[in-house]
Amino acid sequence: MFKDSINGLDRVLQADIPSGSVILVTGAAGTLKSGLVFNMMTSYLDRMGEHGLYATLEQTKESHMRNMECLGLKQSKNLHIFDYNDLRAEWRDQEPNMLKVTEDVIDYYMEKYENLTIFALDSLNALYALTSPLNLRRNMYYFFSMLREKRLTSFMIMETAHFGNSVFIDDPTGRPEHFLADGVIELGLLEAADDVKRYIQIKKMRSSRHGMEKHQLVVDKGGLSVLGSIY
Amino acid sequence: MDISLSASGNGSTKRCEMMKNSEEIVQDSDEFEGEEYRKFIDKIVKSNREIIVLSILADKPMCGYDLIKEIFTRCNVFLSQGTVYPILYSLEEEGILRAEFGRGNMRTKKYFVTTKGKEVVEKKLDGFTRAIEYILLFVKR
Numbered sequence: 001m002f003k004d005s006i007n008g009l010d011r012v013l014q015a016d017i018p019s020g021s022v023i024l025v026t027g028a029a030g031t032l033k034s035g036l037v038f039n040m041m042t043s044y045l046d047r048m049g050e051h052g053l054y055a056t057l058e059q060t061k062e063s064h065m066r067n068m069e070c071l072g073l074k075q076s077k078n079l080h081i082f083d084y085n086d087l088r089a090e091w092r093d094q095e096p097n098m099l100k101v102t103e104d105v106i107d108y109y110m111e112k113y114e115n116l117t118i119f120a121l122d123s124l125n126a127l128y129a130l131t132s133p134l135n136l137r138r139n140m141y142y143f144f145s146m147l148r149e150k151r152l153t154s155f156m157i158m159e160t161a162h163f164g165n166s167v168f169i170d171d172p173t174g175r176p177e178h179f180l181a182d183g184v185i186e187l188g189l190l191e192a193a194d195d196v197k198r199y200i201q202i203k204k205m206r207s208s209r210h211g212m213e214k215h216q217l218v219v220d221k222g223g224l225s226v227l228g229s230i231y
Numbered sequence: 232m233d234i235s236l237s238a239s240g241n242g243s244t245k246r247c248e249m250m251k252n253s254e255e256i257v258q259d260s261d262e263f264e265g266e267e268y269r270k271f272i273d274k275i276v277k278s279n280r281e282i283i284v285l286s287i288l289a290d291k292p293m294c295g296y297d298l299i300k301e302i303f304t305r306c307n308v309f310l311s312q313g314t315v316y317p318i319l320y321s322l323e324e325e326g327i328l329r330a331e332f333g334r335g336n337m338r339t340k341k342y343f344v345t346t347k348g349k350e351v352v353e354k355k356l357d358g359f360t361r362a363i364e365y366i367l368l369f370v371k372r
Contacts, residue, residue, distance in 0.1 A: 086316065089338040090294055104314050105313040105316075112321065
């Protein structure tokens with residue numbers, strides 16, 4: 001289960017993430033968003049024998065894997081990575097409908113692997129940049145609904161701007177993801193005079209017991225670990 | 232028009248016949264009940280997209296963009312980028328295809344059928360043409 005996928009994650013997730021939920025993972029650059037999701041997925045898939053799909057819209061698969069290896073993470077043989085870079089380079093003048101492309105990619109992998117149950121999109125910001133802003137809220141509602149209908153537990157990674165000890169969505173107006181998502185996991189940096197600590201906080205998790213305290217997030221030998229509350 | 236596929240000869244003869252036939256069929260599509268015919272072609276291409284991709288790449292290596300254009304030109308069917316690129320990546324992982332950047336072009340990867348892949352392609356095409364032929368035996372009037 002997800003709450004046991006990372007050492008100490010059960011400190012913040014007291015019950016498991018309900019399957020088929022759409023979870024937003026937000027944070028500024030360097031807060032380990034991709035690492036957290038990759039760690040949760042790879043550990044879960046190795047244990048459960050299910051399949052997962054990690055879609056990377058900006059980083060190449062090679063660059064993403066280099067970063068994961070630096071965190072001590074290895075790719076599960078059941079985790080499939082789809083890299084949009086070739087597609088984006090070759091179709092740069094055509095502006096394909098990326099929401100439809102993403103749905104087709106998911107359908108392909110679900111057809112190929114019967115028990116594909118987890119999906120991650122890295123990142124939602126990139127998807128927005130490649131998607132028409134017209135009817136964004138409606139389109140994202142249908143996109144999230146599509147993920148739920150397919151019974152996929154989905155992680156939407158979203159980069160936010162970081163100012164001091166507060167975290168802001170760079171443009172909260174018209175950004176519907178916080179309302180549409182079933183859960184929000186916030187990652188951030190807390191800066192003291194001579195120290196910076198990474199933290200994890202569950203801001204929202206529908207139908208699942210969770211703590212709301214900020215807990216320290218660290219990189220250990222075999223991946224990430226959640227330590228005690230940092231208040 | 233006879234749309235049956237010859238099961239005789241080696242795989243590459245069959246492939247050429249299949250391609251030639253498909254081009255003729257598309258050109259002569261007006262002879263058929265347009266809408267119904269299009270739906271059949273659309274279904275056949277979409278449900279056999281991997282074999283279509285392999286048969287085209289076995290004849291000529293190309294990138295995902297050109298492959299989608301080629302399928303559209305030959306069959307008048309648009310296969311979404313979201314279906315074609317995962318096929319290319321999966322076949323590459325399985326060692327059936329290999330990808331290479333073009334000379335002086337680091338943006339576009341061309342896909343080639345590998346030596347191992349050639350055997351797989353021949354087997355798949357052979358199975359495909361025999362299955363179509365079998366179906367045609369009892370649906371043909």
